[in-house]
Amino acid sequence: MEKSKVFERLQLKELNPGVSTGAVWHESNGQITASYSPIDGSLIGKVQNASIDDYEMVMQKAQEAYKVWKSVPAPQRGEVVRQIGLALREYKEDLGYLVTLEMGKIYQEGLGEVQEMIDICDFAVGQARLLNGYTMRSERPNHRMYDQYHPLGIVGLITSFNFPVAVWAWNSMIAAIAGDVVVWKPSSKTPLTAVAIHNIIADVLRKNNVPEGVFNMMVAKSDVLGDNFVADRRIPLFSVTGSTAVGQHINEIIGRRLGRSIMELGGNNAVIISNMSNLEMAIKSVVFGAVGTCGQRCTSTRRLIIHEDVYDEVVGKLKQAYASVSEKIGDPFEENTLVGPMIDETAVRNFANAVKKAQEEGGKVLFGGEVLANQFATPNYVVPTLIEAENHFEIVQEETFAPILYLMKYKTIEEAIELNNGVPQGLSSSIFTLNILESERFLSEGGSDCGIANVNIGTSGAEIGGAFGGEKDTGGGRESGSDAWKAYMRRQTNTINYGTDLPLAQGIKFGF
Numbered sequence: 064m065e066k067s068k069v070f071e072r073l074q075l076k077e078l079n080p081g082v083s084t085g086a087v088w089h090e091s092n093g094q095i096t097a098s099y100s101p102i103d104g105s106l107i108g109k110v111q112n113a114s115i116d117d118y119e120m121v122m123q124k125a126q127e128a129y130k131v132w133k134s135v136p137a138p139q140r141g142e143v144v145r146q147i148g149l150a151l152r153e154y155k156e157d158l159g160y161l162v163t164l165e166m167g168k169i170y171q172e173g174l175g176e177v178q179e180m181i182d183i184c185d186f187a188v189g190q191a192r193l194l195n196g197y198t199m200r201s202e203r204p205n206h207r208m209y210d211q212y213h214p215l216g217i218v219g220l221i222t223s224f225n226f227p228v229a230v231w232a233w234n235s236m237i238a239a240i241a242g243d244v245v246v247w248k249p250s251s252k253t254p255l256t257a258v259a260i261h262n263i264i265a266d267v268l269r270k271n272n273v274p275e276g277v278f279n280m281m282v283a284k285s286d287v288l289g290d291n292f293v294a295d296r297r298i299p300l301f302s303v304t305g306s307t308a309v310g311q312h313i314n315e316i317i318g319r320r321l322g323r324s325i326m327e328l329g330g331n332n333a334v335i336i337s338n339m340s341n342l343e344m345a346i347k348s349v350v351f352g353a354v355g356t357c358g359q360r361c362t363s364t365r366r367l368i369i370h371e372d373v374y375d376e377v378v379g380k381l382k383q384a385y386a387s388v389s390e391k392i393g394d395p396f397e398e399n400t401l402v403g404p405m406i407d408e409t410a411v412r413n414f415a416n417a418v419k420k421a422q423e424e425g426g427k428v429l430f431g432g433e434v435l436a437n438q439f440a441t442p443n444y445v446v447p448t449l450i451e452a453e454n455h456f457e458i459v460q461e462e463t464f465a466p467i468l469y470l471m472k473y474k475t476i477e478e479a480i481e482l483n484n485g486v487p488q489g490l491s492s493s494i495f496t497l498n499i500l501e502s503e504r505f506l507s508e509g510g511s512d513c514g515i516a517n518v519n520i521g522t523s524g525a526e527i528g529g530a531f532g533g534e535k536d537t538g539g540g541r542e543s544g545s546d547a548w549k550a551y552m553r554r555q556t557n558t559i560n561y562g563t564d565l566p567l568a569q570g571i572k573f574g575f
């Protein structure tokens with residue numbers, strides 16, 4: 064594919080507007096964000112940021128649009144989402160290309176990310192007819208009770224560089240069918256993908272007369288869209304993807320005003336490899352989980368808990384696998400490449416510091432650890448790394464957003480589960496075992512404490528049909544599939560008296 068052609072189709076220019084209320088771009092006067100490709104450091108485009116005045120304008124549009132959108136029948140809102148799904152199919156290769164160019168993940172994963180957007184569109188279309196509540200039996204005669212879900216209002220959306228487009232779709236498509244409107248602040252590291260999305264959906268919005276203000280996007284740094292954004296009482300719900308530290312800060316502000324939040328924060332995901340597992344499957348999954356997306360998924364495999372009987376065998380096989388993967392580091396557009404660049408030099412520094420710290424704490428590097436500072440056009444390329452470590456090491460307890468896998472041994476399944484759970488985070492987890500007692504124990508209330516727990520598949524690459532998110536320092540939020548839609552709506556319990564008496568609940572007498 065040719066960059067200029069892709070840019071033409073995605074209507075991207077050298078300098079792009081960074082404030083959209085759906086189909087309309089607004090001139091803004093904030094500073095300019097330049098986007099450089101992590102692949103070769105080239106400037107790929109610029110975006111004119113929002114200013115505080117632009118923010119106010121967008122919020123007003125969003126408020127006005129909400130008044131209209133919330134009363135559009137949900138299946139009609141779903142019809143708009145269906146058409147967005149069709150538009151995304153049309154631009155799948157172009158948008159996938161741009162994700163790779165701007166974020167650095169390999170093209171296969173860029174395409175996969177767009178597919179995740181398409182999938183959630185399809186899911187949301189069906190869900191638009193299923194925003195169901197319960198009917199309850201009243202304890203009083205001639206009374207009826209039920210609960211129903213109403214739209215909530217403006218959803219504030221903060222996304223991260225690593226899934227620059229899919230996480231927008233998870234949230235925006237569900238919010239849209241729920242009758243909400245979205246104000247999105249994309250990562251400043253990946254502003255062009257956000258601009259491209261709005262170019263892709265613009266036609267659909269226009270054709271369907273969707274009011275401006277339903278899908279809003281503003282590129283801005285946190286001095287313009289920061290604490291003021293999350294403190295804004297006009298926004299009842301925030302959905303935030305980012306580090307635990309960022310999430311804690313944001314949640315404090317939201318908590319003070321008793322706003323709602325869906326937090327999807329750091330993970331420190333482990334795979335347990337049992338002595339009763341299919342090792343070939345385990346190794347393949349672990350390598351994809353630890354090395355895929357250059358270790359920059361929230362769900363990346365960061366710890367490997369290996370039964371002592373198969374430890375040496377697993378280490379040997381992993382080293383072999385890492386050696387062959389390491390021959391495939393490079394340009395993420397090349398078909399053979401499996402490991403692209405990290406997002407930027409700060410990420411590389413974090414990688415190098417973690418390797419150093421692990422060694423200082425007593426860890427042993429079994430493979431990799433190097434930064435490939437001179438081999439490529441940018442110093443953003445690193446060698447995927449295996450480190451023998453202990454779970455209690457400070458560095459192992461932290462999430463380092465890099466392709467580092469810490470290996471440790473266990474004797475009993477109880478010990479393995481304890482290690483799995485023995486970190487502050489609780490996003491994803493897996494066990495590889497062919498033993499039903501072990502797998503059921505891992506999935507029981509005494510098993511994994513994570514939001515995602517898998518058997519014989521890895522920690523990453525979740526399907527959109529499930530609710531996505533995790534416990535403890537991961538923040539507790541759930542987005543995407545299952546009944547995650549409920550978080551985007553307000554629940555109301557209704558009791559209706561169709562009799563002529565006024566009996567009180569709990570049998571209370573109150574005569575006068």
Ligand code: UN1
Nearest residue numbers: 226360361362523524525
């Ligand atoms: C993320 O890294 O924030 O489960 C999202 C996965 C992807 C989504 C990851 N479907 O790995």
